[in-house]
Amino acid sequence: MTENDSTSTGTDTQSDGSQDSVDRVLARADARASGYALFAPGSAQALQRDSTSAGQQNHDGDQFDRADRQALRRVAGLSTELEDVTEVEYRQLRLENVVLIGVYTQGTLTDAENSLHELAALAETAGAAVLDGLLQRRPTPDPSTYFGKGKAEELASVVKALGADTVIADSELAPSQRRALEDIVKVKVIDRTAVILDIFSQHAKSREGKAQVELAQLEYLLPRLRGWGDSMSRQAGGQVGGAGAGMGSRGPGETKIELDRRRIHTRMSRLRKQIAAMKPAREAKRANRKRNTVPSVAIAGYTNAGKSSLLNRITGAGLLVENSLFATLDATVRRTQTKDGREFTFVDTVGFVRSLPTQLVEAFRSTLEEVADADVIVHVVDGSHPDPASQLSTVRLVVGDAGARDVPELVVFNKSDLVSESERIVLRGLEPHSLFVSARTGEGIAELLSTLDGMLPTPSIEVDVLVPYDRGDLVSQMHQHSTVLSTEYEEGGTHVRALVTPEFEAQLLEFSTH
Structure with missing residues (x-):
């Protein structure tokens, strides 16, 4: 394979490692059949298994969240897309057809293929159908178009022939690289980071998790906002018949992209405050576990x-x-x-x-x-x-x-x-x-x-305490978290000898018999 050859993962039958590539694909198929696939095509399948012991309950327990996760799934190839589908419906229901690309500067072809297989798993988890994967060996990714202009044009022909909607790069793209590559391939171009953020956005369930994901998405989006000519402009001025509204309307104004950036900064600030406000409750729970x-x-x-x-x-x-x-x-x-x-x-x-x-x-x-x-x-x-x-x-x-x-x-x-x-x-x-x-x-x-x-840390400090009967909570804690050596019930309370931790010893000092 030459330095600038572009190869389809697992399908280079002319290379010396063709049999290895075939074996890797077959191995993935065998793993999928056994229930532990590296990734499953289409919708993800459950790993839930019945226990091997007869009559024993399933060790995964009740999977109540599964219904929510799988409440709305489009089956590939069984639907006709409507022309008037809205953007929200498009994102929820339509399986995107994607082509994966990667540039590997070091390591072996096998390492690069493993990385691309993982990207395919990410794409399918996000709800896409992977059509093909292309790898290129280069000393460094092209600073302009990531793949190099010649190979980018070849990629455009592959995308057109397969009818792909999206190209996903196996590394983080600079905003300029993404824009330049989009201009060549004529479809949406995203990178590995965007796919991971999309998965997190779909799977986040708790209030804190949703806030964390949204903050990460906004931080990623901020340097990647793209303006589209005059339609993005909110600056007044110029001739009446031109772009502006004539005399009296000139001013510094604010472009649409500047307005978006300001709104994103405001939203990020609000999310950081929300996440910070949730921290005390989480720390209180951890402190309670430590205290006990x-x-x-x-x-x-x-x-x-x-x-x-x-x-x-x-x-x-x-x-x-x-x-x-x-x-x-x-x-x-x-x-x-x-x-x-x-x-x-x-x-x-x-x-x-x-x-x-x-x-x-x-x-x-x-x-x-x-x-x-x-x-x-x-x-x-x-x-x-x-x-x-x-x-x-x-x-x-x-x-x-x-x-x-x-x-x-x-x-x-x-x-x-x-x-x-x-x-x-x-x-x-x-x-x-x-x-x-x-x-x-x-x-x-x-x-x-x-x-x-x-x-695990074990209790090591021996205590001999007489705990009043109205402090039965301490005796209960000793039985739960310490090693109780002996227990006797006396007139003044419960006489306990136990091995405890230094933190718990401090709570028992006033009841010591020594």
Whole structure:
């Protein structure tokens, strides 16, 4: 393949790696048949599985959110589009036909194809039908048209031949690159960031999540506003018969694009105030858990690695589970217990993805705070993914930016039922102290919980207290969050010997018998 050749992903039958490309496509088909596809074409399919044990309830619990998520879906190829369809109906119902493009400056063709497959998964999750994917090897993307003018013209012919509506680039485009490429291909051009923001906009459910997504969208949109000639002008002046309204109407005015920018800045300011106002309530909940000495385990990982499925398997939380990217956007907290009866919480967090938009990282910083405040991070990795090493590095980079580098980490390779023994050896070499689990079959769940028991902070300070009978709440907390050694009921109250945490010891000092 020459330096400037443009290739269709997985279809270059003339190259030396043609059989490898075919094998990769067949592997994706096999994975899709087994229920764990890297991405499913059209509407995303549920990963919900019946438990293998007879008579046992489904570990995903009640999927109440699924009806809302799938309330309105257009089936591709079974409809005739109306000419008078409104813009809102167009965006909601019409499956966009898209062509993917990418420029890879380093790495191998396989790495570039994996990245484009992930972009295809993002596009399909957003509600598009992927028609084709084109890759170009260049030292650097063209500063004007991203693909280079010659290849951009070839892209225009491909778009026209396939009847595509949209071109999606596998990296963030500069506003000037997007405009120049649109002028050549004559259809809408967006980038990876815009697709991720669109998915977040569709899936955001909580009030805080919606505000965070809208703020990220506005930050992305602000430098990309585009004016369209005189129709955008709000400046008066000039001759009566010309663009202006004659004498007495001249003035500085405000162009339409300036007006849009001012409105966006105003809206962004209002959203930042709303998000800041929600922070105290979230911090109060975390402070309450800390005051009650409840340890926290944050489940972090790449999107679609199976974090929600794992939490459902452990706690029966009933969180929405879909084989789609970014199915979970709002942090969810569920309580469970260790074998010796100590309570702790699991926090399901939003998934990460390579080249995660900086706007989203900033907007969802409140969600990432749950990771930074955790006692242990369970780092879930899709063991069946073709490039788990990149997933590991991507997640660790975001976790580090969130200020959680010093939090103990337990790497868990999920979907182990799809991983062969030889692949397990490779993964074990990648992370020697990792665990293999399957949220679908339950493999490794007991070992995971046992390992967490040893990693969670344990009560270590012995106290001997006589708690009055009217303070039974303290005795209850000791049984829930501490290790009770002995309990005796005396005339003056409940005599308890227990191992507690330093935070809880402070609440018991006044009742000490020493």
